[in-house]
Amino acid sequence: MGKIFIFFFFFSSFAFSFDDDWTKWEKGEIHSKRIHLNPLRFTNRAQCALDSNKPSESIFLMINNVSVAKGLYRFFKMKGGDAEDLTKKGIFTFRSTIINLFSLIHREIMKGRLPLLPSDSTDKKTPFVYKNLMENCRSDTRCLSLDDYIKSIWQNRLKDKKLAWTDIDNFSFKNHFVLESDFENFDQKSEMYCHYLKKFSPLEAHLFGAKPGQDVFNKMGEALTHVDKHLANCFDFNEQKNLKVAAFQIDIPQLNSKKWKKKGFDYWHSIQLYFSWAIRYAPEVSLYAKELTKLFRSILIEDVVLFIPNGCKTLTSPKCDGDYLALSHLRNFTRKEFKKNALNLDILSPLPEGPSKDLLDDETPKVNTDINDLGEFQSAEKWLENFQDNIAQVKQVHKTKILKALTKLNLLYKNLDLNFLKSEIKEAFNFSKSKNTLTEYNLFLKNQLYYLCGEFTLSGHNDFSFIKGLLKILEDSGFINEISKNFVDENIQTYFSFYEKISEIIGHQCNSIDQHAFWDDEFLLKKEGFFQWYLDKVYDGRMLSKISLDLDFYLKYRKPLIVYPQYNVSGNKSDIICASAIFCSRDILKSIVDLYAATEYTNTFWSFENKVKSPALFNPYAERTACRVYDPWFKTKATLFSFFHDVAKASVSAVAPAAIFASATLKEGRVVSFKQLVNEGKIVYDVNYKKEKIQAGLFADFGPLLGVPCMISLAKFPLIRPSFFHFKGIQVGACSTKNSYDLNVQSASRDQNNDSNTKSACLSCSINFESVATTASYFTPYLGSVFFFIRGIVRLYRGLKDPLNIPRSWETRHQDVLDAYRKYGEISKSCSRKLRKLKSCLKNSCEEDLAKVLHLKKIEGQISSILIDGDESFVKMTPLDKVYSFSCSEIEKTLKPLE
Amino acid sequence: MISLKIFLLFFAQIFSTFAWDLDFEISENYLQELKISCSDRDSEFCYQSCDDEFFCSIEVPFCQNCLGNSFLMTAIFSEIGRFYKSSEELLELSDVASLLREKKFIILTSHIFYNIFDSTDFNSTTEKFQSLCREDEFREYTLVFWEYDSLELGDGLFVFCKGQFFKIEKSYDVILNL
Secondary structure, three states: OHHHHHHHHHHHHHHHHHHHOOEEOOOOOOOOOOOOOOOEEEEOHHHHHHHOOOEOOEEEEEEEOHHHHHHHHHHHHHHOOOHHHHHHHHHHHHHHHHHHHHHHHHHHHHOOOOOOOOOOOOOOOOOHHHHHHHHHOOOOOOOHHHHHHHHHHHHHOOOOHHHHHHHHOOOOHHHHOOOHHHEOOHHHOOOOEEEEEOOOOHHHHHHOOOOOOHHHHHHHHHHHHOHHHOEEEOOOHHHOOOOOEEEEEEEOOOEOHHHHHHHHHHHHHHHHHHHHHHHHHOOOHHHHHHHHHHHHHOEOHHHOEEEEEOOOOEOOOOOOOHHHHHHHHHHHHHOOOHHHHHHHOHHHOOOOOOOOHHHHHOOOOOOOOOOOOHHHOOOHHHHHHHHHHHHHHHHHHHHHHHHHHHHHHHHHHHHOOHHHHHHHHHHHHHHHHHOOOOOHHHHHHHHHHHHHHHHHHHHHOOOOOHHHHHHHHHHHOOHHHHHHOOOOOOOHHHHHHHHHHHHHHHHHHHHOOOHHHHOOOOOOOOHHHOOHHHHHHHOOOOOOOOHHHHHHHHHHHOOOOEEOOOHHHHOOHHHEEEOOHHHHHHHHHHHHHHHHHHHHOHHHHOOOOOOOEOOOOOOOHHHHHHOOOOOOOHHHHOOOOOOOEEEOOOOOOOOOOOEEEOOEEEOOOOOOOHHHHHHOOOOOEOOOOOHHHHHHHHHHHHOOOOOOOEEEEEEOOHHHOOOOOOOOOOEEEEEEOOOOEEEEOOOOOOOOOOOOOOOOEEEEEEEOHHHHHHHHOOOOEOOOOOOOOHHHHHHHHHHOOOHHHOOOEEEEOHHHHHHHHHHHOOOOHHHHHHHOEOOOOOOOHHHHHHHHHHHHOOOOOOEEEEEOOOOOEEEEEOOOOEEEEEOHHHHHHHOEEOO | OHHHHHHHHHHHHHHHHHHEEEEEEEOOOOOEEEEEEEOHHHHHHHHHHHOOOOEEEEEEOOOOOOEOOOHHHHHHHHHEOOOEEEEEEEOOHHHHHHHHHHOOEEEEOOOOOOOOOOOOOOOOHHHHHHOOOOOOOOOOOOEEEEEEEOOEEEEEEEEEEOOEEEEEEEOOOOEEOO
């Protein structure tokens, strides 16, 4: 009887489920498309740092078409017709051209019809012709021969591969082409997913946090049920409301991660080069752009398009060089409060420390916590608009600075006679000396001469100036010559030599007087008369320059020396080129400093390589890892440098306010000097620089030091003693009486209070790591394994006592999250644990397998209800409730639609 | 000899002012076209420019990388009329014709689509362009011809002011108050 009951119970329950127990997945709105996005990869800080050396499988393609829109509007105004409407259509044509072209290049590479161009041309497998080209193309000038090379590849791609490629270069199929084995699933080889990004949301949860928990998955689930609010089809222009900017997400699916690690960087490098070339020359562009093809070819495309890696992985293998650091600096422009804080940024300072400053100021920045303020904006477009607007504004500041500097140098070079300048300055010294009484004008003049001598000594001392080395780099850089080509007649070397001649004249004049007598104890220095660059460097930016007041004062007594012809009519100060021999000389130096300042951040704004930029916006550890400021494996192999140094020699500057250097040697064997690194070949540099030049540059920068610059400032006079140089780092102070030096070592102290009653002179020696870093960051492409960020390492050591520094990562598929969310209505803790291990959490192996097969077979729609019954299972799919039958044991083979 | 040249230039100027005209437009095919109409008297200018005695339609190249925020384009649009000035030197029509024939030039106006530096509503560059011509000679959109060879922008060539072409040159004029 009991057995009968049990049998009856099982039979009846089975029959019940067979009749009407379709499991409904009802949570959220029903939408038709499956989620075509690559899995999200969440990482903590250390893993993010490690990931910077892995090529990304997903990017944000950012388009800023403000200038394109302006151009289109003017174009259609000239042509006639409804300019506004035509412009709007033109913008969409432009965007679709970009996406189509990207897609075409991707397809051609993936199908093996375009070779991969190696991102590291020093690799021995690099095709010979390409290697030769890259060695001869400077990064700061356009490389037309590369255009020709790509043209021959492009034309060749439709011919018989094996015969044709060897005519162009020694490409190897194994290394320089994408193969079937590079994919997990060969069927999806040439696919790419493209979405228009409406809003940053939990769909990009990996940019907002590290380890994803239950809360994150529920938010993701909610966002995925309304996916149309966040993503749209790339070509659905009705969804693209913002005409200024557009952000797209492009994912490459089904890559074999091991193979991709080897070829990924080459893939992105190739995409960037082919893309820049193709939009200008490829005949296929006319298929997309139609009648606007010629107009689009005139666009400076590298100004308009950015490829940004989506997450911690990168598109370019990070390098510790000036170009990479300058590009990484773009991250600062994403901040919502950028404009408020812009003036405090190094990039806008009169004498910037360079892109390495970011690394020094913050060695362990936050990561994966919305570091780019994505969540602060209503839409992805608004975020991008802010980002691009900030870039445009700062670039404008730099351009104006360069324009003014070059114009002034150009005019003064052609019109200022050096003999006249010499006699005028001599005359100014004589005039000032001859006056016993301190008249208002004489005080002014004494201050002017003080500024002149101070600024020129700081910049031009033959052996000791620390900025001389930097300015020398400006002289060697091709950047200014390249951008000013056809604007000014002379090149930067000519202007630099002009400045050096003036520097020599001023140096001679300033040294030939008895300075102590000339600027005696009665002399009161008005520091605000210096240029801002000097105040920032010497007085740590604690005051603002009021040099324009000096000009007003001067004009009360004298006529300006050199003016534009219109000055005689307008009387405007803007028509004055320079007011006196002293002003003119200082203006020339200021112009050189301005050009240097613009050169520091060249790669942030300018592109000469015909290669779309790809800054690692979401991974501040890319450059920190490359520069060894942050070491993801630090805990196991950290090494701290220890220092001991002593002042071995002191030189005395001729001019009181300026810096002098003395040699301080580190204890033998403790620290490897830069010079030694160069000699040993550990600093690899741009092939266009000669080794001797680098050594000379380093020597110029460091004076007689063996690798570490040690600055000594001398203060003789009570009134001008305070605050000469304040450099971060370890300091040694040495104060002396008149006859003997009494060393007073103060470790890690910035300000030294010397007993003014007994000491009449003080020396302080600062090991200035910043200037090493700044200078070193110029010698592209690589800096070696040791980068002297001592301070950074010490701070890092303190900062590393947290779990963020043990590398960890988690991966999740969007579709799995959506399936779980729709099935259960809420994602549980245990489900979260599975989801972040790239597993489904449907708790039913048949359902899990079904979900995989639906994805694999590209069956569109979402599961709306499901009936599992072994060999007779059914699934209904949105939006039309189309029913498929399948057998749980062999889903892939048996899945078919019911008639 | 010099006075003879001035006389000839003056003579040429009087006649050329009314004899032929020049227009610049975007065609139906989205191309930039420079159109020159010549009368019998000046047919040689047209003939030298395009082998037709009465009408030339010269396709003006699109300048690569000129639609963008480059330094040189910024410099040109901000310094036109001050650093880039028109000289007093009137160009011979035959010289102009041979330059047009080579097609190694682009045309800049204050309203050209390369000018992304002004807002589209207010154009501060117009006056700068107009200052290249004498007041009685400028037209609404002053045409400036700029060298463009091997995909690179070169120096300013000449400006068209009411039937005359004046050379564009860089100005280093200053006054020294010694």
